[in-house]
Amino acid sequence: MYDALxxxxxxxxxxxxxxxxxxxxxxxxxxxxQRRSGAGQGSMYHHFHxxxxxxxxxxRRTAEELxxxxxxxxxxxxxxxxRVEAYLLRERDVLxxxxxxxxxxxxxxxxxxxxxxxxxxxxxxxxxRLAEVLEEGRAGGEFTAALDARDTAAAVVAVVQGGYVLAxxxxxxxxxRQAVEGxxxxxxxxxxxxxx
Amino acid sequence: MYDALxxxxxxxxxxxxxxxxxxxxxxxxxxxxQRRSGAGQGSMYHHFHxxxxxxxxxxRRTAEELxxxxxxxxxxxxxxxxRVEAYLLRERDVLxxxxxxxxxxxxxxxxxxxxxxxxxxxxxxxxxRLAEVLEEGRAGGEFTAALDARDTAAAVVAVVQGGYVLAxxxxxxxxxRQAVEGxxxxxxxxxxxxxx
DNA sequence: GTCTATAATAAGATAGAC
DNA sequence: GTCTATCTTATTATAGAC
Numbered sequence: 001m002y003d004a005l006x007x008x009x010x011x012x013x014x015x016x017x018x019x020x021x022x023x024x025x026x027x028x029x030x031x032x033x034q035r036r037s038g039a040g041q042g043s044m045y046h047h048f049h050x051x052x053x054x055x056x057x058x059x060r061r062t063a064e065e066l067x068x069x070x071x072x073x074x075x076x077x078x079x080x081x082x083r084v085e086a087y088l089l090r091e092r093d094v095l096x097x098x099x100x101x102x103x104x105x106x107x108x109x110x111x112x113x114x115x116x117x118x119x120x121x122x123x124x125x126x127x128x129r130l131a132e133v134l135e136e137g138r139a140g141g142e143f144t145a146a147l148d149a150r151d152t153a154a155a156v157v158a159v160v161q162g163g164y165v166l167a168x169x170x171x172x173x174x175x176x177r178q179a180v181e182g183x184x185x186x187x188x189x190x191x192x193x194x195x196x
Numbered sequence: 197m198y199d200a201l202x203x204x205x206x207x208x209x210x211x212x213x214x215x216x217x218x219x220x221x222x223x224x225x226x227x228x229x230q231r232r233s234g235a236g237q238g239s240m241y242h243h244f245h246x247x248x249x250x251x252x253x254x255x256r257r258t259a260e261e262l263x264x265x266x267x268x269x270x271x272x273x274x275x276x277x278x279r280v281e282a283y284l285l286r287e288r289d290v291l292x293x294x295x296x297x298x299x300x301x302x303x304x305x306x307x308x309x310x311x312x313x314x315x316x317x318x319x320x321x322x323x324x325r326l327a328e329v330l331e332e333g334r335a336g337g338e339f340t341a342a343l344d345a346r347d348t349a350a351a352v353v354a355v356v357q358g359g360y361v362l363a364x365x366x367x368x369x370x371x372x373r374q375a376v377e378g379x380x381x382x383x384x385x386x387x388x389x390x391x392x
Numbered sequence: 393g394t395c396t397a398t399a400a401t402a403a404g405a406t407a408g409a410c
Numbered sequence: 411g412t413c414t415a416t417c418t419t420a421t422t423a424t425a426g427a428c
Contacts, residue, residue, distance in 0.1 A: 008393080023303045027222040030422055041423095042394050050423070097301060104364040105293060105301040107219045119365035127362075127371065148381060154362065154371050155378030161361040162354030166323075168300040169315035175323065175350050182351030185344060186382035204411080226404055237405090238412050246405065 009047040011037040016058035021099045024106040025055055025115065056114055062099050063118035067125060074129050080137025081191055084130065084156060088180045094173035097164045127153045143191050152187075159183045205243040207233040212254035217295045220302040221251055221311065252310055258295050259314035263321060270325050276333025277387055280326065280352060284376045290369035293360045323349045339387050348383075355379045 015037035019028040030051050034044055048054040073086040100119055109115040130153035138147045163176035211233035215224040226247050230240055244250040269282040296315055305311040326349035334343050359372035 024220070024222065024301065026220065027303050029420075031420075040394060040396090042396080045423075046393060051421095098361075101358075101361045101365070102301045104361045105220065105298045107223050110364050110367070116365065116367065120367065123362055123365045123371070127374075144385060146381075146385070148378065151374045151378030151381060153378070154359075154374035155355055155376075155382070158355045158358030158362055158371075158375035158379075159351055160354075160358065162297075162356065162358030163350075165294075165297045165300045165357040165361075166319055166350065166354055168306050169297070169312065169319045171306070171312065171316065175319070175354075178323075178347045178350035179354035180351075182344065182347030182349070183354075183379070183382075185342075185347060186351070186379075186386050189340060189342070189386045190382050225402075227402070236412060236414090238414080241405070242411060247403090 008037070008039050008043050012039050012044060012047060012054060013058050013061060015039075016054050017062050017099070020055060020058055020062070020103060021096065024103060025108045026106055028055070052112075052115075059100075059103065059109075059115055059118045063122040066098075066100050067122055070126055070129065074133055080133050080140070080142050081188065083133050084187065085184060087130070088156065088160065088184060092176075094164065094167045094176045095171065097168055098161060101161045101164065123157060127157055129153075130156050137191075147190060156183065204233070204235050204239050208235050208240060208243060208250055209254050209257060211235075212250050213258050213295070216251060216254055216258070216299060217292065220299060221304045222302055224251070248308075248311075255296075255299065255305075255311055255314045259318040262294075262296050263318055266322055266325065270329055276329050276336070276338050277384065279329050280383065281380065283326070284352065284356065284380060288372075290360065290363045290372045291367065293364055294357060297357045297360065319353060323353055325349075326352050333387075343386060352379065 012033065015033055016028070019032055019036055023032075028051070030044065033039075033051065033054065034041060037044075039047075044054070048057070069090075070087060073090055074083050076083055076086055078086075100122055103109045103115075104119055109119070127150070131149040134143070134147065134152050135149035137143050138145065138149060159179050159182075163179040166175035166179060167173050169175075208229065211229055212224070215228055215232055219228075224247070226237075226240065229235075229247065229250065230237060233240075235243075240250070244253070265286075266283060269286055270279050272279055272282055274282075296318055299305045299311070300315055305315070323346070327345040330339070330343065330348050331345035333339050334341065334345060355375050355378075359375040362371035362375060363369050365371075
């Protein structure tokens, strides 16, 4: 609603976010961006320098949103295991893949520091944030003292990103759920085993 | 060497394997395939129906190769932990990503059953093969009896695929290694903890 | 700010000579 | 089997009127 109140520039950015998610950077054309946003040829080049500039803006926006979503899970109450579970078990549109992680495979994104940096920063932050939570849990006796928070955090994020790859390969969300369950079981075992 | 003995058809398939790895399906043009292979315009369309047909052949070839490589690790000697370690710690060109898994993000591959099926079959086989190894280990007392071999197998493959995503996002192989180490630590803890 | 030309280059393939 | 020509449609913009 209030569509008329959404600026052309804003509609272009939102269209770019969608198309980058669906088709990546190399798979998204200026024409497709114009069609999806409803903006004309001239409008797009008035508001942005071109496809690259618009994509840059859209990727940064998506990165901010993803970070906020993750913080909602990780900053909640409960113990470390519960917060990591909240992150891992959050409802996801598994077959569409990660809005940000999917772009890591795009050759033009990987090769361009301006496009790649939001990915680097966001996943770097996410691994750090998960490591904080896990370290809190370790210090509080939730995990065995030997647990390496940073390595474990990387494994948690990797399972999610890899889960998307397996699910999209199979055209079925099941492998994503399996991978998450597999990791959670290991994590829970590592939490309870050393406490008799 | 003996380059003259490699047929044009073969050179086209190998060029397609490389370009699909580097640029995906949507990012690979017929012209690029011709340039990379050294084949002329007419030759490509003589040997294949077009880009789609050539890509289909190349993806199937890559899938076979990936399967053979994985079996070399998983079919070796040693216990379950050692064979899973062999798979996880195998030397990889981390920043280039997985030759097959990267294609899961390509919109045209995901949408086309002919192009997607080799991914589905290969990752399905890989998860099954890892589950066999893990189940062997569980039955042999290497792991806690509660370990779910299929879920754990999915987690193992997901960590590798997600590790590629994190490494490419960071333009640095370190997150891949961390994720693998994080998972291995959990797996080892699950193997030794219940054995006093 | 938006619109309609205009344009050089590439995509993806077909036709037919050699 | 390979080569050159040809074709249609997209890509990625720029120019300038409104």
